[in-house]
Amino acid sequence: MSMLQFDDDAARRIQRLYSTPDVVQQRAEVLALLAAQPGERVLDVGSGPGFLVASLADAVGPSGAVYGVDQSKPMNTVARDLTARQSWVSIDDGDALALPYADGRFDAAVSTQVYEYVADIPAALAELRRVIRRGGRVLVLDTDWDSVVWHAADRERHRRVMAAWEEHLVHPHLPCTLPGQLRGARFRVVRRSLLSLFNPVYEQDTFSALIMEMIAGFVEGRQGLTGAEAGAWLADLRERGAEDDYLFSINRYCFLAVAE
Numbered sequence: 480m481s482m483l484q485f486d487d488d489a490a491r492r493i494q495r496l497y498s499t500p501d502v503v504q505q506r507a508e509v510l511a512l513l514a515a516q517p518g519e520r521v522l523d524v525g526s527g528p529g530f531l532v533a534s535l536a537d538a539v540g541p542s543g544a545v546y547g548v549d550q551s552k553p554m555n556t557v558a559r560d561l562t563a564r565q566s567w568v569s570i571d572d573g574d575a576l577a578l579p580y581a582d583g584r585f586d587a588a589v590s591t592q593v594y595e596y597v598a599d600i601p602a603a604l605a606e607l608r609r610v611i612r613r614g615g616r617v618l619v620l621d622t623d624w625d626s627v628v629w630h631a632a633d634r635e636r637h638r639r640v641m642a643a644w645e646e647h648l649v650h651p652h653l654p655c656t657l658p659g660q661l662r663g664a665r666f667r668v669v670r671r672s673l674l675s676l677f678n679p680v681y682e683q684d685t686f687s688a689l690i691m692e693m694i695a696g697f698v699e700g701r702q703g704l705t706g707a708e709a710g711a712w713l714a715d716l717r718e719r720g721a722e723d724d725y726l727f728s729i730n731r732y733c734f735l736a737v738a739e
């Protein structure tokens with residue numbers, strides 16, 4: 480069965496999900512860690528809806544340049560709309576495994592929640608290293624889906640739903656291997672950070688309230704889960720919310736590294 484497809488519907492959902500205050504805060508932390516400077520050339524691999532590209536463009540200014548590259552045309556359409564007024568931004572169609580840029584072209588690069596979808600991590604990191612100048616920095620952020628804490632009344636059904644959701648990407652537990660894989664690609668890891676999203680109550684404009692809908696839609700028909708079971712899982716979480724008995728958290732793991 481296929482993983483999550485970044486089609487028109489997913490692009491709209493992700494645009495909405497990544498507009499929540501939770502993810503806005505995550506981006507602010509990523510931006511602070513990368514610390515892009517005026518005049519720098521920065522690449523965002525798997526730029527998705529383009530929010531990070533737009534903020535990076537503000538940081539480097541018109542004397543710099545920001546390139547977003549993504550293999551999803553619907554995502555790139557959203558990102559081009561968002562950055563239309565920033566003439567020093569380019570949003571390109573392309574694959575993380577074959578970046579359409581010359582060697583050593585960039586001072587810095589970022590890739591948030593992308594490599595977890597890419598099967599061949601050594602090849603993807605080698606490609607990232609190729610386009611970064613020596614001494615340039617990269618920031619890679621991914622999720623470990625084992626880090627999710629979510630209050631569900633039916634724990635057995637919840638475990639099955641989360642197991643089925645792991646099929647939405649190739650590497651549901653990538654972060655623990657990233658420092659070693661970055662070293663293998665000739666990067667020196669200089670900083671490791673944990674970014675947590677925490678929803679202690681159920682509210683509409685939060686990461687967990689929106690991702691639960693995506694999860695319920697995705698898991699139906701996987702690992703023996705029926706639509707009724709997926710719906711009951713969703714109703715259970717919402718009931719926890721209505722009863723003020725809710726809790727959700729998830730961890731992102733972030734690695735800042737320098738090209739050797």
Ligand SMILES: C[S@@+](CC[C@H](N)C(=O)[O-])C[C@H]1O[C@@H](n2cnc3c(N)ncnc32)[C@H](O)[C@@H]1O
Nearest residue numbers: 485525526527549550551554574575591593596
């Ligand atoms: C979960 S979204 C994250 C988007 C963005 N990095 C962010 O954090 O806002 C994952 C993105 O990675 C892109 N993607 C996945 N595999 C890719 C690949 N091999 N090459 C380029 N983009 C890829 C998808 O199209 C999607 O836009």
